Amino acid sequence: MLDLKYVRANADAVRKNAADRAVDVDVDAVIALYDSRNDLIQRVETLRTERNDNARAMKAKLEPEERSRLIDEGRRIKEEITRLEEELTRVKGELDTQAARLPNMTHPDAPIGPGESANRVVEVLGTPTAFAFQPRDHVEIATDLDLVDFETAARVSGPKFYYLKNEAVFLELALSRFALDIVQSHGFTPTITPDIAKTEIVSGIGFSPRGPESNIYALEGENACLVGTAEITLGGYHAGHTFSSDDLPVRLAGLSHCFRREAGSAGQFSRGLYRVHQFSKVEMFVYAMPDQSEEIHAQMVGIEKEIFERLEIPFRVVDIGSGDLGGPAYRKFDIEAWMPGRGDGGEWGEVTSASNCTDYQSRRLGIRYTQTVEGRKERGFVHLLNGTAVAVSRAIIAILENHQRADGSVAIPEALAPYTGFARIDKRL
Numbered sequence: 001m002l003d004l005k006y007v008r009a010n011a012d013a014v015r016k017n018a019a020d021r022a023v024d025v026d027v028d029a030v031i032a033l034y035d036s037r038n039d040l041i042q043r044v045e046t047l048r049t050e051r052n053d054n055a056r057a058m059k060a061k062l063e064p065e066e067r068s069r070l071i072d073e074g075r076r077i078k079e080e081i082t083r084l085e086e087e088l089t090r091v092k093g094e095l096d097t098q099a100a101r102l103p104n105m106t107h108p109d110a111p112i113g114p115g116e117s118a119n120r121v122v123e124v125l126g127t128p129t130a131f132a133f134q135p136r137d138h139v140e141i142a143t144d145l146d147l148v149d150f151e152t153a154a155r156v157s158g159p160k161f162y163y164l165k166n167e168a169v170f171l172e173l174a175l176s177r178f179a180l181d182i183v184q185s186h187g188f189t190p191t192i193t194p195d196i197a198k199t200e201i202v203s204g205i206g207f208s209p210r211g212p213e214s215n216i217y218a219l220e221g222e223n224a225c226l227v228g229t230a231e232i233t234l235g236g237y238h239a240g241h242t243f244s245s246d247d248l249p250v251r252l253a254g255l256s257h258c259f260r261r262e263a264g265s266a267g268q269f270s271r272g273l274y275r276v277h278q279f280s281k282v283e284m285f286v287y288a289m290p291d292q293s294e295e296i297h298a299q300m301v302g303i304e305k306e307i308f309e310r311l312e313i314p315f316r317v318v319d320i321g322s323g324d325l326g327g328p329a330y331r332k333f334d335i336e337a338w339m340p341g342r343g344d345g346g347e348w349g350e351v352t353s354a355s356n357c358t359d360y361q362s363r364r365l366g367i368r369y370t371q372t373v374e375g376r377k378e379r380g381f382v383h384l385l386n387g388t389a390v391a392v393s394r395a396i397i398a399i400l401e402n403h404q405r406a407d408g409s410v411a412i413p414e415a416l417a418p419y420t421g422f423a424r425i426d427k428r429l
Helices: 004-009 011-020 027-058 064-099 138-144 150-156 167-185 199-205 230-236 293-310 360-365 392-402
Strands: 120-125 189-192 196-198 224-226 242-244 250-259 278-288 315-319 331-339 347-356 368-373 376-381 383-391
Touching: 004 011, 004 027, 004 064, 011 027, 027 064, 120 293, 138 392, 167 189, 167 250, 167 278, 167 293, 167 383, 167 392, 196 199, 196 230, 199 224, 199 230, 199 360, 230 250, 230 278, 230 360, 230 383, 278 293, 278 392, 293 315, 293 331, 293 347, 293 383, 315 347, 331 392, 347 392, 360 383, 383 392
Parallel strands: 189 250, 242 368
Antiparallel strands: 120 315, 196 224, 250 278, 278 383, 315 331, 331 347, 347 383, 368 376
16 A cells, blocks of 8 residues: 555645556545544544543542542543544544555656556567467467366366376476576575465455455455465565564565466457466565665566576567556566467467565555664665566466477477476377
C-alpha cells in the first residue's frame, strides 16, 4: 500500500497515477477515511487521558456528591471510548479496503498507456529462429514425442492441467536445477517454499485472496490459499521483521509449484503449456534498501537474460506500460521469448517478469529497516523486488519450438544437457 501521508499531500499525483494505470479508485474517499481515522484516534487518546485523570481523582478523599459525579463521568467516558473504538474499527477496515485499491506509484521512465500497446521493447537478443521446414508448435511436438498428456489430465483434473512424461520430466527437473545454480552464483540463497500461504500474507504481497477477481485458489474453510508464485511465500518469510541496513540486501530464490485459476483465459496463445493451472517456477526475491533497489532491479533482469541466452532462445526485453503493471510494481520488465509455433509465423511470448515494488508490499507486511545517520537512528520500509528465474512450463515451450529439428527430434541446449543427461529427444520407435 502507499504511504497515506504521501497520498494526502500528493492527491493530484496519486489521482493521475491511478488513471495512468487504469485503476478506478476514489482518492478523495481514501483521504477522507484517513482523516476520519486520525481524528478518531486523537479523540480516543484524549478520552483515555480523561479516564486516567478521572481515576486518579477518585483516589482522593471526596465528598459523596463529588464522588458520585466522578463515577458518572467515568461511566460516560467509558461508554464514549467504547463507541469511538467501534467506529474506529469500522473506519480502519474501510480505509484498508479502499487504500489497498491504490496502485503503487509509477517510475517516471516507464511508458504510460493502457494494455500491451504501451509496452516498449528496449532490447532484442538473437533473431527469430529460422527453419528449412515448417515448424510445429509445442503441443504437436510434445504429443508426437510422447512428452505431455493433456487429455488424460483433463479427464483426471480438468482442463489446463497436464502430465509430463518421459524426457519432459527430466527437462523440468533440469531447468529448475539449472536456474537455481545460476541464481545461487549471483548470491541468492536457494529455498523450496511452501505451496500454501495465509491470506494476510497473500493480501500483503498485493494479491486478492478471495473473490471473482482473484487469480489464485482459496482453500475452503481455511485462512489460506495455494500460492500463485513463490513471491508470496518469499515475501512473507520476513514479515514483521526489522533489518539493520548493514544486512541488506537479502537475496532469496524459491522453487515452488504455482497454482493459478486463469479464469477466462482462452485462445490460441493460451493453449498447451502456455497458460495452465499448475506449473513449477524458480523465483528470485530481494529485500533491499531504498537506494539499492533500482540497481538490483537491473541486475535481476540481467540474470534472466543470462538464463535465456544460455538456453539459446531468442528473446526481447520489454518495459511494461503503466496500464499493465498491476498493483504493486513501480516498474516491471518482461522477457518475451520467440515461440515459432505461436500464431501463423511465430510470436513473442512472456517467459519472465522482474518487478521493483519499492515499499508498497513491505508497508502491509511490516518489513522495516533501521540505519544510523549522523548519530541518529532512522527507520523506514525496505524495498521488495521479485523476478522469474524460470517458469518451467513456458521455458519448455521455448526449448521445444526453437530447438526442433526436421526429423521430429528436439535438441537440448548445450548448457542444459549436463542437467538432463541427454542431448536430444528422439521420437520413440
